[in-house]
Amino acid sequence: MDALLEQIINGLMMGSIYVLVALGMVLIYGVMQVVNFAHGVLFTVGGYLAYFFYTRLFPSYPLAVLLSMGSLGIIGFALERGVFRPLAGNLRNQVIASLGLILAIENLVVAIWGPNALQFRVSATDVLVPVGELRFSVQHLAIIGITLAMVAALGVFLKYTRFGTAIRATSQSREAAMVVGIPVERVHWSSFAIGTALAALGGALIGPLFLVFPQMGDAPLVKGLAAILLGGMGSVPGAVAGGMILGVVESVSTLFLPTDYRDSIAFVVMVAILLVRPQGLFGRRMRGED
């Protein structure tokens, strides 16, 4: 029983990380209809920047996380302006540019910080909190809490603010949004910046628990994609549910499956969902999917 509870909490923690990645990609896909395959390396950069700010600038972990998110927001803005907007309307080239960004950014990280994993210790990983019979680090619980808070904040922002409404309107119909005077370009770059900042948050939060290394974003990218498909492409609540379900299923599966194949669960789930229920668990059929 304890083993099950432990895996569920671990699963919720990993699921939270997937949710942060998935939310960003859903937001970007929603307004721009492009899957940003470079989201995983931006997650990595978020982890490294938090490490950099924490070890070199200010020894305050929360501040380092915020600075990392801010920096990635600016990088996201620059990428939208410099790469994705000029390629608007050419879906294949947008995807290929994002693949080029993976190669460039991941190797830039190796060039700056080296190929080896770095220790990123903060006090929150050492303090343990009892949960029933078990003990979890503050960091575990903080990840789940911060993610839920981000989800709530994003939900309120999208639903109740003027600009959030503009984002939703743009993702429903770009042309109609332009007709009613929504600044569609601003919606694009700000969605991109918010999305990359969320990826940075994920990288900055997971860094201290595991290590910071150049490929740390690969698995979250794939899991984030799986979460989006599971929840329904373009659905924000779907991405949240998809990420959490995937994290828990993966984690609980280690109780009765060899851990080597844990990562394959996400792929099996992806393909199965697409074959049986292509619109995902919560999604409606979207335009342009044929």
Add this chain to the structure above:
Amino acid sequence: MARIAPWLALLVLLTALYAMPHFAAGQPYVLHLLILSMLYAIPAVGLNLMLGYVGLVSLGHMAFAGFGAYVAAVLMVDVKIGFWSALALATLASGAAGAAIGVVCLRFRSHFFMIVTLAFGLMLYSVMNNWDSVTRGAAGFAGIPRPAPIAVGGESFPFGPLDHFYLLVLSAAVLVFALQRLVVHSDFGRILAAIRQDERLARARGVNALLYKTAVFALGSAIAGFGGVLQVSFLRVAAPASFSLAESINMVLIVIVGGAGTLSGPALGALLFVGLPEYLRAAQEWRLVVFGVLLVAITLFAPRGLAGVAADLWRRISSRRAQAAS
């Protein structure tokens, strides 16, 4: 005159390539780079048929190369059959795997197709990496032989020496590029082009689009598997890392940078991918940074790739010559 010029150029190029071991006798480095380029170019031809001629962006292409490579490795080392039969069987097996997986992937379009091919690629990678009893796991499958010597004009011709293996890979590459040209200029190739240009129209004209797309997916995978067998025979070891997601992405980059949907694109892309980093002589990671930035720049400024740039240059030069002549 204009008609034979390209064929003449091709003939000169082939002669030069086949004579290369004589020029580069003291420089195994050059042969080594050329072999590596061709080992990238061969699977790239398979992806070019899918991506360039039909518009199918597969993010799991190298997993099929790995499938072929591991099938051949098991056949040669465990079942102990010869290289040539193993090559043929592994190529067929990769094609069959491509058909089976392709039929699932092709139910999806654009992003969904890419994500599903990515998922299948990672699944195959996971099997190569984890099925220790068959694939020898993450440590790699060592002890893969080079082809047994063949008799040429009464003399034994072993494939152990670098220059001999170079000739083998060169001949394989020539074969694959010839096949690419045959396919593109066949009725099959014309139907593929019709599907790329307007699939609905092609279907309305009675083309079974799914069948043709599955066929090209299988053909592309078979070519990838063929290249994969040559690769592991060259390296003498099959390692899962050679068939990872990163390598599949590199494959897409090679095809795009070279020029998707052009016959010479895969060769140009692979040559640049292997040669440019060597030329830059910088640390490995900076080379890849440059290549990544170059790729983004190509999508922004030269969407038809190097082959497109070359074709434009050629046209400009020949029209200027025509003007000067008149």
